Amino acid sequence: MANILVVDDELGIRDLLSEILNDEGHTVELAENAAQARAARQRMRPDLVLLDIWMPDTDGVTLLKEWSTTGLLTMPVIMMSGHATIETAVEATKIGAQSFLEKPITMQKLLKAVEAGLARNSGQPAAAVPLRKPGMAGVVPMPQPELTVESAMTGGQTIPPVVEMGPQARQVFELDKPLRDARDEFEKCYFEFHLAKEGGSMTRVAEKTGLERTHLYRKLKQLGVDLSRGKRERNAA
Incomplete structure (x- = not known):
C-alpha cells in the first residue's frame, strides 16, 4: 500500500478522501494549505499527492511549479478542482501533473486515478479498476428494504x-x-x-x-x- 498526501483547504474533502483511501489500505497524510504541504513533503516522500488547485495561501499550480523547479516533484501529482478551466488543467499537466480530477469526485474516478498514479510511480501498468457496483459513478437511490409491519x-x-x-x-x-x-x-x-x-x-x-x-x-x-x-x-x- 502507498503513502498518499492529500492537500485541500476544505475539511470535508480532506475527511472524505482520507476515509476512502484508508479503507483501501493506504496511509494518508493531510495538509490544508501549501505551507503544510511543503512541510509534509520535507518530512516524507509521498508515493502520490492529491493537490487542490484553489487554496487561500498559495494555489496548487504554483506549488506544483515550485516542486518541479526545486527537484521535489519526484512523485505523481493529481490535481483537483471544482472551478478550474481547461487552460489551468493543461498548464498543470505541462508542469508535471499526472492527471486532473473535477469535483465533486466520485469514488470510482478517485480510485482509478490513484491506481494509475501509483502504477506509474512503480513502473507497472495500471490494473483495471472494477466497478464496485453498477451505477457507482452516479447517485443511486437507496433500495428500499421489505418492511414487515405487524399491527392489531x-x-x-x-x-x-x-x-x-x-x-x-x-x-x-x-x-x-x-x-x-x-x-x-x-x-x-x-x-x-x-x-x-x-x-x-x-x-x-x-x-x-x-x-x-x-x-x-x-x-x-x-x-x-x-x-x-x-x-x-x-x-x-
Whole structure:
C-alpha cells in the first residue's frame, strides 16, 4: 500500500478522501494549505499527492511549479478542482501533473486515478479498476428494504409496528409521528446497523446499500451517525 498526501483547504474533502483511501489500505497524510504541504513533503516522500488547485495561501499550480523547479516533484501529482478551466488543467499537466480530477469526485474516478498514479510511480501498468457496483459513478437511490409491519387493534389500542432489520436485529419504530422524523429515525438505525456489520468500512457500506460513496458520507453526517463507532469496534476486534 502507498503513502498518499492529500492537500485541500476544505475539511470535508480532506475527511472524505482520507476515509476512502484508508479503507483501501493506504496511509494518508493531510495538509490544508501549501505551507503544510511543503512541510509534509520535507518530512516524507509521498508515493502520490492529491493537490487542490484553489487554496487561500498559495494555489496548487504554483506549488506544483515550485516542486518541479526545486527537484521535489519526484512523485505523481493529481490535481483537483471544482472551478478550474481547461487552460489551468493543461498548464498543470505541462508542469508535471499526472492527471486532473473535477469535483465533486466520485469514488470510482478517485480510485482509478490513484491506481494509475501509483502504477506509474512503480513502473507497472495500471490494473483495471472494477466497478464496485453498477451505477457507482452516479447517485443511486437507496433500495428500499421489505418492511414487515405487524399491527392489531385491541381495545382501541394499536400494537407498535416491528421492522425486521436482519437476522440478529429487531427495532421497534413508532409511526405516530411526522413522516420526516420517522424516516430519519429508520435511516439512522439502518446505516448504523450496516456500519456495525461491515466493521465501520464506508466502502463496503456503500456497496451494500447501493449509494455512491460521497452521497453516503453526506447522508451519514446529516443523520448524525457516529462514524467513529465502527472504527473503534473494528480496531478493538
